[in-house]
Amino acid sequence: MSDTSKVSKTDAEADAQSTLAPADDPTAAPVATVDPRLLVREEGFKGYWTEFTRKVKGGELGSLPVVVGLIIIWTIFQLQNDRFLSADNLSNISYYMSATGMLAIGLVFVLLLGEIDLSVGSVSGLGSTLFAVFVVSHGMNPWLSLVLAVLTGIGIGALQGWFFAKIGVPAFVVTLAGFLGWNGLMLWLLGSSGTINIPSDSGPVHLLGQSSFFVDQAIIGAYLLAGLGVVLMLVGNFSEQRRRKAAGVPFRPTSEILVRVGALAVASFVAAAVLNNSAGVSNALVIFLAALVIVDFVLRRTTYGRKVFAVGGGIEAARRAGINVPLIRITVFAISGGFAALGGMFFAGQTASATLSAGGGNTLMLAIAAAVIGGTSLFGGRGSVWSALLGMLVIQSIQTGLDLLNMNTSIQYMITGAVLLGAVVIDSVSRRSQKAAGRA
Amino acid sequence: MVHVSATPVLALRGVSKRFGAVQALTDVELEVHAGEVVALVGDNGAGKSTLVKTIAGVHPIDEGVIEWEGKPVSINKPHDAQGLGVATVYQDLALCDNLDVVGNLYLGRELLHRGVIDEVTMEKKARELLSTLSIRIPSVRIPIASLSGGQRQVVAIARALIGEPKVVILDEPTAALGVEQTAQVLDLVERLREQNLAVILISHNMADVKAVADTVAVLRLGSNNGSFSVKDTSQEEIISAITGATDNAVTRRAGRRSTEAGQ
Numbered sequence: 171m172s173d174t175s176k177v178s179k180t181d182a183e184a185d186a187q188s189t190l191a192p193a194d195d196p197t198a199a200p201v202a203t204v205d206p207r208l209l210v211r212e213e214g215f216k217g218y219w220t221e222f223t224r225k226v227k228g229g230e231l232g233s234l235p236v237v238v239g240l241i242i243i244w245t246i247f248q249l250q251n252d253r254f255l256s257a258d259n260l261s262n263i264s265y266y267m268s269a270t271g272m273l274a275i276g277l278v279f280v281l282l283l284g285e286i287d288l289s290v291g292s293v294s295g296l297g298s299t300l301f302a303v304f305v306v307s308h309g310m311n312p313w314l315s316l317v318l319a320v321l322t323g324i325g326i327g328a329l330q331g332w333f334f335a336k337i338g339v340p341a342f343v344v345t346l347a348g349f350l351g352w353n354g355l356m357l358w359l360l361g362s363s364g365t366i367n368i369p370s371d372s373g374p375v376h377l378l379g380q381s382s383f384f385v386d387q388a389i390i391g392a393y394l395l396a397g398l399g400v401v402l403m404l405v406g407n408f409s410e411q412r413r414r415k416a417a418g419v420p421f422r423p424t425s426e427i428l429v430r431v432g433a434l435a436v437a438s439f440v441a442a443a444v445l446n447n448s449a450g451v452s453n454a455l456v457i458f459l460a461a462l463v464i465v466d467f468v469l470r471r472t473t474y475g476r477k478v479f480a481v482g483g484g485i486e487a488a489r490r491a492g493i494n495v496p497l498i499r500i501t502v503f504a505i506s507g508g509f510a511a512l513g514g515m516f517f518a519g520q521t522a523s524a525t526l527s528a529g530g531g532n533t534l535m536l537a538i539a540a541a542v543i544g545g546t547s548l549f550g551g552r553g554s555v556w557s558a559l560l561g562m563l564v565i566q567s568i569q570t571g572l573d574l575l576n577m578n579t580s581i582q583y584m585i586t587g588a589v590l591l592g593a594v595v596i597d598s599v600s601r602r603s604q605k606a607a608g609r610a
Numbered sequence: 611m612v613h614v615s616a617t618p619v620l621a622l623r624g625v626s627k628r629f630g631a632v633q634a635l636t637d638v639e640l641e642v643h644a645g646e647v648v649a650l651v652g653d654n655g656a657g658k659s660t661l662v663k664t665i666a667g668v669h670p671i672d673e674g675v676i677e678w679e680g681k682p683v684s685i686n687k688p689h690d691a692q693g694l695g696v697a698t699v700y701q702d703l704a705l706c707d708n709l710d711v712v713g714n715l716y717l718g719r720e721l722l723h724r725g726v727i728d729e730v731t732m733e734k735k736a737r738e739l740l741s742t743l744s745i746r747i748p749s750v751r752i753p754i755a756s757l758s759g760g761q762r763q764v765v766a767i768a769r770a771l772i773g774e775p776k777v778v779i780l781d782e783p784t785a786a787l788g789v790e791q792t793a794q795v796l797d798l799v800e801r802l803r804e805q806n807l808a809v810i811l812i813s814h815n816m817a818d819v820k821a822v823a824d825t826v827a828v829l830r831l832g833s834n835n836g837s838f839s840v841k842d843t844s845q846e847e848i849i850s851a852i853t854g855a856t857d858n859a860v861t862r863r864a865g866r867r868s869t870e871a872g873q
Contacts, residue, residue, distance in 0.1 A: 419734050473720050480706045482708065492719075551707070
């Protein structure tokens, strides 16, 4: 997740060494003092620990709140109901988190700009309804219907982005209007019938359904995915290390790569084993993970992603650098709309129907909470798409846990509201201490 | 003066600029040679910023000629100026706080490797650039937010050099800096001169001007009010040119009397 920041530490070591003997100032050479403000990491694992405590004190919490939160939540629910950490329940969590997770991916883009999209819930409901109308009422090809529904989502997002970027209406207001308006359109489309049942064998709905698993539940499937992830990370890390060595810039030591890849390997193979104990890896989860990998690549490795971060970090700087700020804003909202509509397909897959309640209720709040809990800042410029995954793990654990305890919707809403507030408080406080530590 | 080239890299000949009823610049002349630091000084409202913006392409000129290496050119938009090789560092540095030093240096002109941002080459080149300028920052991979004001200023100047310009315009580079940081920035200005770049330095600080500039061009009320060689001019003379202290009833009378005496 924080690839570049990790590299920076090794970088700091080399820089610190070079400051020992400034080339331009021979008189300073014998004075072997290192500026204490330099980010020097001590060698060995003690160094990791000091680095870690320094970052936490400086307000760079990263994914720490998520991990701590997840442990607390799982412990509480497990104590209340010992079925919570069973393979079947964890498998449920992994399946249901994918739908809201897709919404959260789109929201990460918007949050990186320091804006908010309140319409994603309604757009996802509209997406599932459009899909159902196309397939059931018009008898269209399901895949074509899916493409049309997602394109509609992209168009809706672009329209909202245009109002924001070109007319100057605050994004919060535009998307609040969208929140109501698109929900109204969905209700109008569903009309008197209220619910449209989609044949569960139709393409995307079957793929995203509850009984659809990667390579048909074969045990090997889960391990194949876990292995693929580990190999990709290993190859990626070592090829980067080789290129950095060749270019003579600081590189990540092999031991660190092995530790990181090892951590991923343990996590993914344990997850694979647990899911195999139940039914296997649902296709919805596979698609969600694939989307995460692709979006992470786009955000970190392409000029488009760099531009999104730049606009989130400083609009004037971005403009001076020749970045077309309105275009970035419009496309980001379009991406958010597209992912919302795609998430709507996931909801449709869960119930094999388009319902009046699709994308309503607390869907929007859960998606925002997931992105923020995962570590993407509401203030823009900081975050990663993996926060959608981590945040959804927390959010879906709470949802599933409360369901398991037969909690009322009223209680669920109150708890979800409190969790969202807590996440934003952590974000605000960490931003404040980052400012105090000169890192924001 | 260290410059040797006879043809100035950039020359303004009789440049005028009017905003509505305000004549911002009148018949301004300015020459900058490679390897020369020209300080552009003047009181508030003297037209320094307007002049710089005409060179940077923000405000197209109304009258006059801009010559680039002896040939007349037209600069109508910022892109034209950048294309010629004019880099401007504005007073508000406009860096992205959340991006690291490498990201900021290459913002908007990222190097690509098979369509993907080439972080390795960018980092390598950034380190080379910073070390040729003897810029010392903790790491090229820390966010700009962690840097001090002086470090941000040198990063902003280094950013202007990525496009390999021939003329660098610095707008009040030391205005918000402390003593030590000011010295670092002035060192950097001298290094730009050593690399044979032409530097236009806007400053209110006479000490800075005396320290690094070769030539001082004074603007007063939108027109030239003298161009001095820093070596042979006292600070008082420059200041009187800025404030117009030499141009008052007393000096005019003295001037009249001396010409009468001459006849």
